[in-house]
Amino acid sequence: DTAVSQTPKYLVTQMGNDKSIKCEQNLGHDTMYWYKQDSKKFLKIMFSYNNKELIINETVPNRFSPKSPDKAHLNLHINSLELGDSAVYFCASSQSRNSYEQYFGPGTRLTVT
Amino acid sequence: KQEVTQIPAALSVPEGENLVLNCSFTDSAIYNLQWFRQDPGKGLTSLLLIQSSQREQTSGRLNASLDKSSGRSTLYIAASQPGDSATYLCAVATSGTYKYIFGTGTRLKVLA
Numbered sequence: 001d002t003a004v005s006q007t008p009k010y011l012v013t014q015m016g017n018d019k020s021i022k023c024e025q026n027l028g029h030d031t032m033y034w035y036k037q038d039s040k041k042f043l044k045i046m047f048s049y050n051n052k053e054l055i056i057n058e059t060v061p062n063r064f065s066p067k068s069p070d071k072a073h074l075n076l077h078i079n080s081l082e083l084g085d086s087a088v089y090f091c092a093s094s095q096s097r098n099s100y101e102q103y104f105g106p107g108t109r110l111t112v113t
Numbered sequence: 114k115q116e117v118t119q120i121p122a123a124l125s126v127p128e129g130e131n132l133v134l135n136c137s138f139t140d141s142a143i144y145n146l147q148w149f150r151q152d153p154g155k156g157l158t159s160l161l162l163i164q165s166s167q168r169e170q171t172s173g174r175l176n177a178s179l180d181k182s183s184g185r186s187t188l189y190i191a192a193s194q195p196g197d198s199a200t201y202l203c204a205v206a207t208s209g210t211y212k213y214i215f216g217t218g219t220r221l222k223v224l225a
Contacts, residue, residue, distance in 0.1 A: 004156070031211075033212075040217065041200065041217060041218050042215070042217050043157075043202065043204075043215040044215070045212045045213065048211060048212065055211060056211060056212055090156060090157070092157075097211050098211070100144060100145050100147070100162070100206045100211075100213070101147075101159065101162060102159070102213070103159075104149075104156035104157040104158075105156050106154075106155055106156040107154075107155070107156055109154075
């Protein structure tokens, strides 16, 4: 069984659209993360939730809004998509906010045309 | 502000060679350092995690060392195999934060 899963795996959309990426973990972890990996392969954290509470919010445009309906899910909604949003988005989870061992999902490749 | 750099950016070696990947970081106040492997189209797989109090960790053919004072870590891969071909990422968790800062990675290709 997949520990951290993301849907969709690929997403192609036009500028200006609104889209969501979903993430689920079945590890019983309390903390979940969203990372963005740009075209130069640089991986940078965007958000982190601990038990549905936002604990990390990096300098990300407010077009990006994470939502955590429960501690096993962390979705990422993006409004008014721009070309620069094209990247691979990775979800990850860890047992707690104090646990640095993170488990990553397979990524969602977003292409904005 | 923590910055993590990895050199080389890309590396090609013949099968069987021993190799070293380098990672440097600017803030020595780290909680731990982790090496990840990323295969094309896949997520990240944790290889080795070194706590700030440790000097090295070993797993099979992999050995990671940590020198906090100089802000450096190395990943040593012994007897490389084509299956080792991947991008290797170094990530540093700075004390007092709950996040990793990643390096830009080293893309390794092991030729059969």
